[in-house]
Amino acid sequence: MAGTTKDCPGCNLEKADLKGRDLSGADLTGANLRGADLYRANLQKAKLMKATLADAQLIRVDIRNADLTDAFMPHALISDAMANFANLTRANLYGVNLTHSLFMSAKFDGAQLADSDLTEARLAGSSFKGADLSGVWLDGTNLVGIDFSGVKMEAAELTNANLRTAKLVGTDLWGADLFGADLTGADLTNAILKGARLTSAILSDTKTDGADFTDALLPGGGAASTAK
DSSP states (O other): OOSSOSOOTTOBOTTOBOTTOBOTTOBOTTOBOTTOBOTTOBOTTOBOTTOBOTTOBOTTOBOTTOBOTTOBOTTOBOTTOBOTTOBOTTOBOTTOBOTTOBOTTOBOTTOBOTTOBOTTOBOTTOBOTTOBOTTOBOTTOBOTTOBOTTOBOTTOBOTTOBOTTOBOTTOBOTTOBOTTOBOTTOBOTTOBOTTOBOTTOBOTTOBOTTOBOTTOBOTTSOBOOSOO
16 A cells, blocks of 8 residues: 555555555455545556456546456446456456457456446457346447347447447347347347347348347337347
């Protein structure tokens, strides 16, 4: 806290005031940063594996290339953050606010993102293998070419999202809201869309082989009554 060192693995920094601190490259593995204020802090390339960041304030934080593998950070506020190339493998991001943040080429493999808000986040090139995005908010977000294959996205909010050429092979979109979403050229092969709302969605050149549209609301106002 006195600024004499950046490294503090396993330290208890609960509710610490670290606003604007230069913690680039710091080793904070396993540190307790619950409720800490890291507004505009520089955490580039920081080691935050298994760190606790639940309820932490990370507004405008810089976590580019940081390692947050297995980090515990439910309900953290990470809006307007710079997080390109961040490693969030298996991180618990339940209910996290990630709005307007840059997460390009970030790694979310196996991450828990249920009920998180990713509205207008930039996610180009990011990986979501085995992630849980149930109930996630992605309204109006640019998701062109994103690979969500096999991802759990039940009840996801994707209204007016740009999903052109996105890969949604085997994706579980049960009850998802895709009203007005642009799915031009997207691959929905074997996707589960039971009860999904696709009213006003654009499905030009969309691959739907094996997709299940049971009880889904389709473009044009029609409703599918059986699997298709």
